[in-house]
Amino acid sequence: AQKVTQAQTEISVVEKEDVTLDCVYETRDTTYYLFWYKQPPSGELVFLIRRNSFDEQNEISGRYSWNFQKSTSSFNFTITASQVVDSAVYFCALSGGSNYKLTFGKGTLLTVNP
Amino acid sequence: GAVVSQHPSRVICKSGTSVKIECRSLDFQATTMFWYRQFPKQSLMLMATSNEGSKATYEQGVEKDKFLINHASLTLSTLTVTSAHPEDSSFYICSARVGLDQPQHFGDGTRLSIL
Numbered sequence: 001a002q003k004v005t006q007a008q009t010e011i012s013v014v015e016k017e018d019v020t021l022d023c024v025y026e027t028r029d030t031t032y033y034l035f036w037y038k039q040p041p042s043g044e045l046v047f048l049i050r051r052n053s054f055d056e057q058n059e060i061s062g063r064y065s066w067n068f069q070k071s072t073s074s075f076n077f078t079i080t081a082s083q084v085v086d087s088a089v090y091f092c093a094l095s096g097g098s099n100y101k102l103t104f105g106k107g108t109l110l111t112v113n114p
Numbered sequence: 115g116a117v118v119s120q121h122p123s124r125v126i127c128k129s130g131t132s133v134k135i136e137c138r139s140l141d142f143q144a145t146t147m148f149w150y151r152q153f154p155k156q157s158l159m160l161m162a163t164s165n166e167g168s169k170a171t172y173e174q175g176v177e178k179d180k181f182l183i184n185h186a187s188l189t190l191s192t193l194t195v196t197s198a199h200p201e202d203s204s205f206y207i208c209s210a211r212v213g214l215d216q217p218q219h220f221g222d223g224t225r226l227s228i229l
Contacts, residue, residue, distance in 0.1 A: 033215070043205060044222040045158075091157065099163070100215050102148075106157045 002027045004094050006105035013082055014113050020078045021108050023092030029053075032096030034068065034075045039107070040088045051075065053096075082112045115141050118210050120221025128229055129200060135193045135224045137208030143188035144210035148218060149181070152205040164191050198228045 003026040013019045025034065036048040049059065051068050059066045063080045079086055092105040117140040125133050137147055146165050150158040162178075164170040164185035172178045180202075182194040191210075195202050205225050209218035 031215075033217070035217070037220075042222075043207075043225070045207065045220040047217065047219070050217050095215075095218075101160060101163065102158075102209075102218060104157045109155075
């Protein structure tokens with residue numbers, strides 16, 4: 001069975017601070033994908049990144065960066081110089097197995113205060 | 115590309131009403147569509163998986179007679195909440211994907227409120 005754990009339920013930072021959102025996953029599959037989604041108060045899910053299990057290269061996209069470490073089954077997400085518009089719930093998700101269904105973590109509510 | 119349109123975005127109706135939610139892939143053909151439910155401050159829970167032309171596969175604990183899913187074409191899936199009651203009030207989100215290991219693209223969700 002797949003499992004995604006986001007231990008941080010809520011995080012509050014002040015604008016311009018860096019913040020890291022943790023994600024730990026469990027799976028028996030050798031081939032799988034990891035995702036991060038952003039859900040602003042309006043509710044829609046915004047896709048941020050997809051990573052496959054064979055690609056452990058870290059990725060940077062503007063103020064966002066991701067650190068994938070298979071050795072610790074973690075896929076952490078860092079926002080550098082946070083902004084108020086980054087306030088949202090962030091979900092980490094995993095897909096794999098025979099049907100590649102998505103398993104979501106419980107989400108982390110990030111509040112960036114001005 | 116890969117746009118999924120979900121309608122309506124919000125529904126408010128009386129208890130006992132049946133409500134239909136549409137999910138369309140606008141610029142791609144979706145072999146599989148998914149329906150999720152999200153309660154306030156909680157994560158997304160998969161309700162069912164539907165493949166075009168076949169019966170939906172429901173997750174454990176989801177009543178198939180309550181939540182009717184039809185996937186009649188490669189671009190359209192519908193979820194009908196039959197005889198809705200206040201406890202069915204929730205945020206429903208659909209997603210669609212092209213192939214087995216391809217990413218899911220999400221609609222903007224439907225907020226359902228049953229009075």
